[in-house]
Amino acid sequence: MKYRNSVSNATLPYILGGILALLCACTQKGNPAPLHPHFTLSMNQLLDLIQNTPRETGVKIKDNPQQFLELLDGILHSDRELVLLVDKRHPLPKEYEPKDLVSLDSYEIRTSRPALLLRKKAAQALSQMAKEAKKEGIELLVSSAYRSFQYQSTVYKRVVQELGQEVADRESAKPGHSQHQLGTAVDFGSISDSFTGTPMERWLRTRAWEFGFSLSYPEGKEAETGYRHESWHYRFLGKDATQLEREFFFGNQQRMLEFLHIHWETLQKVHRFSSSSH
Ligand SMILES: [Zn+2]
Numbered sequence: 001m002k003y004r005n006s007v008s009n010a011t012l013p014y015i016l017g018g019i020l021a022l023l024c025a026c027t028q029k030g031n032p033a034p035l036h037p038h039f040t041l042s043m044n045q046l047l048d049l050i051q052n053t054p055r056e057t058g059v060k061i062k063d064n065p066q067q068f069l070e071l072l073d074g075i076l077h078s079d080r081e082l083v084l085l086v087d088k089r090h091p092l093p094k095e096y097e098p099k100d101l102v103s104l105d106s107y108e109i110r111t112s113r114p115a116l117l118l119r120k121k122a123a124q125a126l127s128q129m130a131k132e133a134k135k136e137g138i139e140l141l142v143s144s145a146y147r148s149f150q151y152q153s154t155v156y157k158r159v160v161q162e163l164g165q166e167v168a169d170r171e172s173a174k175p176g177h178s179q180h181q182l183g184t185a186v187d188f189g190s191i192s193d194s195f196t197g198t199p200m201e202r203w204l205r206t207r208a209w210e211f212g213f214s215l216s217y218p219e220g221k222e223a224e225t226g227y228r229h230e231s232w233h234y235r236f237l238g239k240d241a242t243q244l245e246r247e248f249f250f251g252n253q254q255r256m257l258e259f260l261h262i263h264w265e266t267l268q269k270v271h272r273f274s275s276s277s278h
Pocket of ligand 1: 144180185186187232233234
């Protein structure tokens with residue numbers, strides 16, 4: 001049977017002309033087509049921006065630049081402090097204190113002691129996560145949340161006394177360098193290696209990202225994060241960020257936060273909705 005072309009010979013040149021015009025518009029210098037309506041970035045500009053990111057992340061971004069920018073759009077619209085890089089080389093100011101701390105006592109969350117504090121967004125997400133876990137027979141237990149600079153000072157000194165400086169530095173942050181000072185980090189269960197492999201830990205490991213929580217110090221990443229594996233320590237980053245971490249940074253929170261730290265100002269410049277006063 002002969003193939004019957006549905007496009008008549010008369011309309012074909014118009015279609016080809018249209019395609020050609022589109023191709024020209026996309027490759028024209030000075031007026032490249034943006035990849036996402038909320039960003040001014042063309043594909044080439046995006047490739048320039050990501051040229052120093054680890055190769056496997058670059059490959060993922062090239063494969064799906066629209067989704068990458070969609071998630072970045074959500075992060076840029078949200079709160080910078082949620083994704084602020086705080087590690088051994090990037091401290092918070094001594095006086096830094098989150099403005100919207102709330103007591104976990106006013107939420108349906110099991111805690112190991114009263115009056116633990118978290119930022120409101122993190123507490124709300126935690127409460128939602130606890131409800132969902134409960135439906136599946138897991139009762140989450142929160143053992144530590146917000147810690148002020150002064151409190152972290154006490155914790156750090158105690159750990160140094162107990163374990164010595166070198167061991168202490170693998171598991172306890174110096175004051176100013178703790179994610180707990182952000183009011184978005186949570187320690188679950190026993191805060192020790194015995195937590196690993198428990199039903200609560202396994203549930204969190206597979207489901208926490210859906211609620212915007214991310215494991216900060218995964219196994220085998222000590223060289224990057226500066227801390228040994230802490231199966232109990234999660235940080236609330238928001239759902240766009242945990243999805244970005246999962247799909248483009250292979251579950252590596254440190255790398256994603258470093259990426260955002262390095263490129264934040266540039267990303268704001270190419271984001272149509274960021275306020276320039278930031
Ligand atoms: Zn912790």
